[in-house]
Amino acid sequence: MKTLLTGLLAGTMALAALPSAFAADALTLQLKWVTQAQFAGYLVAKEKGFYDEEDIDLTILPGGPNIAPEQVIAGGGADIIVTWMAAGLAARDTGVPLVNIAQPFKRSGLMMICPKENNINTVADFPGHTLGVWFFGNEYPFFAWMNKEGIKTDGSPEGVTVLQQSFDIQPMIQGQADCISVMTYNEYGQALDAGYGPDNLTIFNYTEMGNDLLEDGLYVMEDTLDDPAKVDAYTRFVRASMKGWQYALDNPEEAAQIVVDSDETGAATLEHQLYMVGEVSKLVDANDAALDMTTYDRTVKALLDQQIIKAEPEGAYTTVVTDALK
Template identity: 60%
Template structure:
C-alpha cells in the first residue's frame, strides 16, 4: 500500500513538474517602481490569472535610472511598459519597438503649479522654472513647449527646465514654479504635503492638446515573427486586462497586493488605494486595443515637435489584441 501511495505521489509530482515546465515564461519590465499604476499586472499574478493562461510571469520594477527601452534592447525583458513618446523616439533612433497593446486609454500626465508663482494660464510660463522628468518622460513636455513657441534654455522669453527627480520636492521647496505630476500619484503627494488644491493651478496634457499615449505594452519587432510568441503575448494581454478590471472593481484589495509586493516598504495603503482608483479611470473601457485616433494624434504631435524625424512604419500591431479578444 505504501509503495502504491509513493508511486501515486511520484506521478503527481511528475505531472506538477511537467505543468510547471509547460508554462511559458514572460518577463515584463515596468516603467516605474512597484505601485498601483501597475496594479493590473500584480493582481493578475496574485489572483492566478497568469497561471490559468499557462504563463510564468516575472514583474521587474523600474526606477529613476532604469529605461525600459534599454532593458529590452539588452534582452532583459520580453515586453515593457512604456509611453509612446519614448517608444517612438527609440524606434526613430533604430530600436524596433512595436506597440502590441494599450491598457491605458487616457493620459494622467499634468503640470502642477503654485498659484503664488503668478501662473494662471500657459501664457504665464515665460521666465518660470519648470520641473520635468527625463528618461523619455520629457518628450511630451518639449512637444508642448514647442507648440507654445517657448524656448527651454531659460531667459525672460523662455522657460528654465530643471531635471526633476520622481518626487514633488522642487515644488515644496520652491525650487520650481511648476512640476510634473501624474493625477494618480505625485499630485496626491502635493496635497498630502499640506498644499491645498485651491493653492494650485493644474494643466492636464489631455486638456492642452498634447495628450500622448501612456503605459502601452511594447516588444521587439523580430519577436513578433514567431507565432508562438504572438500567442503568448495574447494570453498575457488578456490576463493582464482581467487584472486591471479586477483592480478597478476592488481598489482596496489591489492596494494590498501592491503592498505585499513592495520590497522597499515605502508605499502606504491610503496612497495606493487612491492611486488604484485613479488608474481605474485611465483604463476604463479598455481591453488593450490601441485607439488609432489617439495613436495618430500622438504621432502628429511628436512629428511637429521634431521628437521623431519621420512617420513611423510598423510601430504597432493589432495581431496580439485581435487574438486576445478571440480567446
C-alpha cells in the same frame, strides 16, 4: 522480464518529460517605474493566478530612476515592457525596433501644477519662470506642449528654464521650480497631502488641454512577432493582464494591498496605493486593450513637429494581439 522492465523504464521517462513538454510559457515584464498601483493590473493578475490560468509563467521586474525599459528589452532582459509611447517611438527611431501590442491606458495622467503665489494663471505666464520636468523619456509631452505654444525652452527671458525634476514634489516645496510635473495618480496626491489643491494651485491637465500623449502601453521587440507561438503567448499575457486590471478596478482595497505586498522595498503604503488605484481607474479601460488611433496619430505628430523622431514610424504597432482578444 527484461522487456517488461525496459517498457516500465520508458514509460517512467515519458512521464518525467511531461512537465517540461507542457511547461507554461515564461515571460518577463519590465515595469516603467517602481512597484506601485500604476501597474496594479499586472501585479493583481499574478497574485490571483490569472497568468497561471493562461499558462504564462510571468516574472515582473520593477523599474526605477536608473532603469530604462527600452534598454532592458533591447539587451534581452525582458520580453515585454511598459513604457510611454513617446519613449517607445523615440527608441524605435534610434534603432530599437519596439512594437506596441496593447494599450490599457487610454488617457494621460500627466499635469503641471503651479502655486498661485507664483502668479502663473495661464500658459502665457510661463515665460521667465522655471518649470520642473522629468526626463528619461517623460520629457517628450512637455516639449511637445511648449513647441505647440511657441514657447522656447532655452532659459531665455522670452522662454522658460527647464529643471530636471526629481520624482516627487520637493522642487515646488523648496522653491526650486515655479511649476512642477505631477501624475494625477501619484505626485498630485503628495501635493494634496502637503496642503495644496485646486484652491491654491493653477493646474494644467495635459488631457484637458488636448496635449495628452499615450502613456503606459505594452511593447515587444519586432522580430519576436514573426513567431506564432510567441504571439500566442503575448495574447494570453494580455488577456490575463486585462482580467487583472478589471479585478483591480472592481476591488480597489484588495488591489492596493496586493501592490503593498508585492513591493519588496517596503516603501509602498496602503493609503497611497489605494489613492493611486482610484486615480488610475480613470485612465485605464479594462474592457479594451486596443490602441486608440486618434491619440496615436496625435502622439506621432507631436514627436515629428519637435523632431524627436525624424520620420513617420512604420510598423510601430500591431493589432494582431488585441484582435485575437475580441
